[in-house]
Amino acid sequence: MAENETLLISETDRALDDVFADEYGFNDIAKKLAPSLVDAAKSDGMVIGIEGPWGSGKTSLLNFLKKQLAARQADRLHVITLAPWLTGDNISLIETLTDAMADILDKEEEKSSPPGFWSRRKKEAASYTDLFRKYGARTGRALAPVANLAGMIYPAAAIIGTGLGVGADYLEKLGRTPTDAEVKKLISDKLASLDVRFLVLIDDLDRLEPRQAVEVIRMVRSVADFPKVAYVMCYDRSILAHALELSLHVKDGDLFLQKVVQLTFTIPLPEPFDLRISLRSKALAIYREVNGKDPDAAQQGEISRAIDREGAGLKTPREVKLVLNAIKFAYRSMADDLYFPDLCRISLSKILNPPLYRWLEHYLSVRSVIFTGDAEMAEDDMTELGTSLKALLPSESLGSTRSIWSVAEYIPGLQVNDDPKARVFQSEHSDQIAKYLNDKRLGSPVHYRYYFALTGPRSVLPDEKLNELKALAGSDIPGLSAKLEDYIRAPRPLGQSWFEHILDRFSRSELGALSAGQLCGLTTAVGNVMDFAMRDKQQVRLFSRSLSDKSEILVGNVLDILRENDTQARQRLVQTLYAQSPSLSWLVAELLRQELFDHGVVGDRARRVEDRHLTAEELDACRQILRERLAAAAADGSLANLPNLAGILYGWRDMAGPEDPRAWVADFIADDTNLVMLLLELRGLTVSDRVYRPLRNSTLDLFMDREAVLQRLAALRQGGPSAELKSKLDEIDDALQIGANDHYN
Incomplete structure (x- = not known):
């Protein structure tokens, strides 16, 4: 690592091209594939598919293939890379390909011609490569300005001259402008006669819109299906098949793809635990950089356990990268408020199971305000939460990461139960709650929000x-x-x-x-x-x-x-x-x-x-x-x-x-104001359909002469009380009436 580098910088999604950064053996795979690709370019035309889900390393493998092909220095083999996702709609992919091939053929012919001959011939007549370029312009489906349509007319045979060989005689005999199919045959015949081969690499095919993906398929199997040209396409098979179904209105896109691709290579799954081992080693390195030391044995065991269990769903190197980025983003600034193994757990859930991640955020937020005494949970809401939890974690197996048991190990109040409302918000022993708080765990009602929002709950004292x-x-x-x-x-x-x-x-x-x-x-x-x-x-x-x-x-x-x-x-x-x-x-x-x-x-x-x-x-x-x-x-x-x-x-x-x-x-109550104040103070509190404030006879008898007090209240009413006093007397009368009917009276 360079002196100023830090592990805490989030990793981009760029593909690998450095052998030293190749953790998953893509360079070794490229070494084995490269000879087969060189041989494929000698055929009458072949389409090879490199298949794998998003993030599995297809582009990384392609980068290493380029290096291996360059290192082999195969004679007269030319590698062309197309990026249809980068090119967009306004440029024809076919035209891009034919222009690149024509440029290469021009250079090859120039190298094989006597000195000065090539420049003289270029002045005298158009090369057959011009016909190649015209073909690409005419068959490409990008929208061209009307002013350029005239430039798409094929040149006459006399203009092409000897460059096309017998093809020129063929065009002369036609006595008309050739069709695209006829020109394609002439180009194919010419390429077959040349000692030149092409390997065309096409990446990100599964990122294209359906109509764009179909255009690439059209190119490799129809428009540019030339001899001595092999295509290597990288894609997620299920996504590309679905795109073909949408755009071509075919029932089985996978079957259609079989007609296009003659040879497939599937990115191999990482060996068991490879992804988890990689994640664990890098997570420990992050901990070490932030804290300046290794975690203690207990915490290191928790980190390993968290990644081994919750990381069982990791399938691609990209997912490892995304999880690491989530860990780095939170831990670099919030290390003092987080328990690192729990940060690993919730980061894995965020990437591998977003619905569960959102459920946990909601559950822990509600549990926090219940813990602080600021809210209660209605049974209907508990039932709804318990039902949705079971849908997310349906397994009954104790060892399954798709069971409530697995999450209950680090999220308090969860249990397996046939009653949905009994699955959530179960009571926890005070010692367990204290451990969550002291260790700043994900299950702590004080610290949970740091794992989701990088700040504590607004209702909790930091x-x-x-x-x-x-x-x-x-x-x-x-x-x-x-x-x-x-x-x-x-x-x-x-x-x-x-x-x-x-x-x-x-x-x-x-x-x-x-x-x-x-x-x-x-x-x-x-x-x-x-x-x-x-x-x-x-x-x-x-x-x-x-x-x-x-x-x-x-x-x-x-x-x-x-x-x-x-x-x-x-x-x-x-x-x-x-x-x-x-x-x-x-x-x-x-x-x-x-x-x-x-x-x-x-x-x-x-x-x-x-x-x-x-x-x-x-x-x-x-x-x-x-x-x-x-x-x-x-x-x-x-x-x-x-x-x-x-x-x-x-x-x-x-x-x-x-x-x-x-x-x-x-x-004290010798003063009327004090009497009224004390009677209001002595009211009790009962609840049924609403809150009631009874003033019971037993209360009056306990501290004063009840009859004397009632007589004084009557006298106050008869004495023309102020509006404020009358309101208080009314409250006392209501309280006495409620108290008279109270069963505690």
Whole structure:
């Protein structure tokens, strides 16, 4: 490799002509074919077909044939190359051929004539090669300008002179302008008498439009079917046969082709694993150039496994080149966000099975938003996806690359099942999900999009941003708190906030990789902003984890990890969180209240001791801390300004009994404005045909004198309330009516 060359430059689709770049033995094949082609040019005219699918190396073989023919220096054999796909419609291919042959014949005659004789004869009479050129112009089917039609008239026998030999006498006896067929016979007789041979190479026949392909066939088997002229045509047999069927309206283009081509040579299939071996070695070289080292043994084994399985469908060298280009294009700039074996897998699918590639892109995009909690999948949609997957991968065999089993090895949530909807979006163990995330696999909901679009999902926080939060957690808790507040404010394209998404990203496995200092810093910062997040969050989302649920999971996981790794850090964190966190509403209404349920202090569904995040002693200590903090907030008037006031009252009741919250409520609702505000806060939430907000009698009885409250509401209505107050009173009346009919009442 030259000093400035790089393996990462995408390879073009140019055919090979360098022996050192010949991986698949085309030069050796050319050596064996060349003598047969030389002999074919001695015949009365022959058409030889080099057949193979697109990308199999036909043009490369043709290039090596030219070199071998040139190296043999066969006496008086002339090689002419025609490129009908390059020539286009406006130039006659037949005329191009006859002009080239005529030029060669002129030079041959000039070499065989005495010095000066050729130039004198050219002045005196037209050569028989002029007749050859006229023949090409007349029989070619390119449209010629009307002004040139006169130039297509055959010259008289007297003008041609002795160059045509006995053919001139024949033309004189005709006493008329000869037909094209008669001229062809004269040319054929003349060529048969000469010691000159032609080998005409025609490439890309299978790229032509049907009518153009027919014109080439017409040339080699009719118009220019001359002795001592052999044609070598390169084509994909099925494509050329189909073109002949379309243009000639024949039923069997393959049978028609048999009448045209006397000898065929099919590009041999690469030996088993040749293409995969080539792809693997080049893929490893790409990895080595980007990373400056070889992959470790485990990853190298995964690369080999990926290419051996998904690469089983490789059929041509061109496909190898296309797969490598796809790998290079993505890996050179996204190496830090991709798992190289998975990049090999999806690149192979992209080239060998585009419908499966598109299915995977859609499936993984939907799975990503399901993972982040931003969407759910309807059963009908799951059925449709499962049905289409089975159509793409119909095999039931475990070892087949055309089975769902094979894709399920690297795409999560897939399984073989008779029920279409059960084939997709199946649950995955948290450890497996963590592995996808940590290794940046194709199945990672955070990284999947890098494999398709070279950028991450817009709804997912990039790894570098998450790493920034981890660094702040270990060094700058106020800075982390400020950063989390920024994420709470920042708009996000889908349902949940960026802050909720961040809580989700810090899964148990992600937390397990952090130091004790980072765990304590992260939890403290989350506690610092939870009340701000709860106040900012207005939208109610049903059937998914709430913001408080996500925060409780994070705190619980941190406490459990520290219990195993650093008990002293855990004790300090619990004390800091409950005594100093500014998010008093979250602590009372959510975090400690859940612990009360887990310990069986409230409700009848206590969790096992080993599943609780606080010990009984810690729970009692935290209850006392929060009782004191609530009393202080009630005394200084700040309690009423906290978010989720209803949740605070329930949490306060659960940790201290009903007397303290009832006493505070009685004082607070002495003001009518506070009464209306609190009643709206105390509404519940139920769902049937729509969302309902009931205000139950049991709720009123828990915190206040219900009858007294109803009398005050009636008095407010009779007192001529403002439009704003009337609207709120109407909401309360609706809530009371719904609550009266609620079975929880």
